[in-house]
Amino acid sequence: MKPKTIIEPFKIKSVEPIRFTTREEREKFLKDAGYNAFLLHADDVLIDLLTDSGTSAMSAKQWAGIMDGDESYAGSKSFYRFESVVRNITGMKFIIPTHQGRAAEKILFTLVGGAGKYIPNNSHFDTTRANVEFSGAEAVDLLNEVGKHPEIRADFKGNMDIEKLEAFIKEKGVENIPLCMITVTNNSGGGQPVSMQNIRETKEVCKKYNIPLFLDACRFAENAYFIKLREKGYENKTPLEIAQEMFSYADGATMSAKKDALVNIGGFLALNDEQLAMNSRNLLIVTEGFPTYGGLAGRDLEAVAQGLLEIVDESYLQYRIRSVAYLGEKLVAAGVPIIEPPGGHAIYIDAKRFLPDIPAEQFPGQSIVAELYLEGGIRAVEIGSVMFGKYDKNGKFIPSMMELVRLAVPRRVYTQSHIDYLIEVIVEVYKNRNKLKGYKITYEAPMLRHFTARFEPIN
Numbered sequence: 171m172k173p174k175t176i177i178e179p180f181k182i183k184s185v186e187p188i189r190f191t192t193r194e195e196r197e198k199f200l201k202d203a204g205y206n207a208f209l210l211h212a213d214d215v216l217i218d219l220l221t222d223s224g225t226s227a228m229s230a231k232q233w234a235g236i237m238d239g240d241e242s243y244a245g246s247k248s249f250y251r252f253e254s255v256v257r258n259i260t261g262m263k264f265i266i267p268t269h270q271g272r273a274a275e276k277i278l279f280t281l282v283g284g285a286g287k288y289i290p291n292n293s294h295f296d297t298t299r300a301n302v303e304f305s306g307a308e309a310v311d312l313l314n315e316v317g318k319h320p321e322i323r324a325d326f327k328g329n330m331d332i333e334k335l336e337a338f339i340k341e342k343g344v345e346n347i348p349l350c351m352i353t354v355t356n357n358s359g360g361g362q363p364v365s366m367q368n369i370r371e372t373k374e375v376c377k378k379y380n381i382p383l384f385l386d387a388c389r390f391a392e393n394a395y396f397i398k399l400r401e402k403g404y405e406n407k408t409p410l411e412i413a414q415e416m417f418s419y420a421d422g423a424t425m426s427a428k429k430d431a432l433v434n435i436g437g438f439l440a441l442n443d444e445q446l447a448m449n450s451r452n453l454l455i456v457t458e459g460f461p462t463y464g465g466l467a468g469r470d471l472e473a474v475a476q477g478l479l480e481i482v483d484e485s486y487l488q489y490r491i492r493s494v495a496y497l498g499e500k501l502v503a504a505g506v507p508i509i510e511p512p513g514g515h516a517i518y519i520d521a522k523r524f525l526p527d528i529p530a531e532q533f534p535g536q537s538i539v540a541e542l543y544l545e546g547g548i549r550a551v552e553i554g555s556v557m558f559g560k561y562d563k564n565g566k567f568i569p570s571m572m573e574l575v576r577l578a579v580p581r582r583v584y585t586q587s588h589i590d591y592l593i594e595v596i597v598e599v600y601k602n603r604n605k606l607k608g609y610k611i612t613y614e615a616p617m618l619r620h621f622t623a624r625f626e627p628i629n
């Protein structure tokens with residue numbers, strides 16, 4: 171028989187209790203946190219969907235690697251294992267470990283960014299955008315039109331708009347575009363995949379103008395599996411082979427190992443350009459550490475190497491993509507508006523359609539995040555005008571393109587009954603959506619304000 175039920179391809183060896191609280195307690199916790207879920211104590215959260223980053227459950231083999239890590243300052247065997255696994259997947263010549271993704275971004279954009287430069291991407295994630303902008307350069311999103319419409323179902327909504335990219339290069343000038351980036355999967359736009367054809371075509375445009383192409387590869391394995399499921403010609407390839415082809419079109423990559431390397435900390439910068447690699451290593455020594463550990467312990471490098479072997483396992487990816495889709499399908503069946511189809515690592519509630527009467531300047535996504543916590547102890551994150559909203563020169567509010575609430579699913583952490591509980595809570599909040607209120611900001615930092623902002627409900 172070919173079983174219909176897709177099960178978790180692991181059994182549980184070690185458990186971590188979660189804490190139940192009452193609604194009254196949660197009202198106090200949320201108020202104390204300035205209505206910002208980032209400022210809650212994790213202990214006061216029942217199901218934590220704030221992020222899929224650094225929240226994976228490690229395997230027995232990864233924990234064994236932790237014990238086996240070589241903590242030599244220079245030339246650690248754990249580095250060479252890490253290097254060989256990353257090189258096998260990416261095909262890149264120079265592998266530079268960093269403590270997480272943004273550290274790789276910081277080094278890269280310090281070297282290639284600067285005033286007057288532009289970095290095109292399908293969609294920059296917040297830290298990538300911040301690192302580009304911090305260097306003085308401008309981060310530009312050139313997402314394909316269909317990716318901007320939450321209600322349209324399409325296979326590769328993370329694709330780059332190739333025509334816009336070429337027009338953009340002509341407009342700004344090749345000399346002002348040090349590199350072009352593609353984020354797989356497209357986190358800011360719903361965890362949607364990018365097709366192999368689109369990566370190949372982006373590369374062709376880049377090659378024509380001699381611009382290096384970089385992958386922001388945090389979720390490369392999830393992207394590879396979507397290609398296997400949805401793109402003609404890839405049905406019989408392994409996720410590893412597909413990932414290798416994806417990277418073969420790139421000249422470099424940044425990666426947060428906290429996603430698709432199944433670890434709690436780690437990242438890397440992978441490069442083919444020798445001069446850029448040398449300059450990166452020099453900066454790495456100043457900011458992260460010696461090139462064979464780069465801000466990580468030897469044990470972390472072991473865990474990353476092992477995680478990268480496990481992430482391309484097909485039964486893992488099948489379970490992973492299917493369990494996120496299950497959550498999405500149940501929500502759609504109950505009428506909850508989400509970005510369709512479900513993404514790889516998260517479900518994104520479309521707050522504009524969920525709360526059409528709350529305007530962007532009153533942060534409808536924030537309102538849903540608050541209510542999910544109050545109703546069921548669930549922590550989600552707003553990806554909308556709190557995260558991406560801006561003010562123009564006259565202080566006028568410019569909303570984000572989309573108002574989303576992300577329910578990011580940690581890897582190998584929650585079981586199907588956790589997911590069923592989530593569905594119950596979200597559907598209940600949706601039924602009572604008319605009672606939800608808008609929010610106003612009472613404090614905000616000049617950059618990445620969503621992490622520390624404080625709010626008040628508008629009565």
Ligand code: F0G
Binds near residue numbers: 221272357386436
């Ligand atoms: N790029 C993408 C696409 C990301 O999603 C993230 C992190 C980073 C870069 C930065 O990596 O956190 O290791 O420094 N995203 C997390 C998230 C934080 O919740 O989506 P990092």
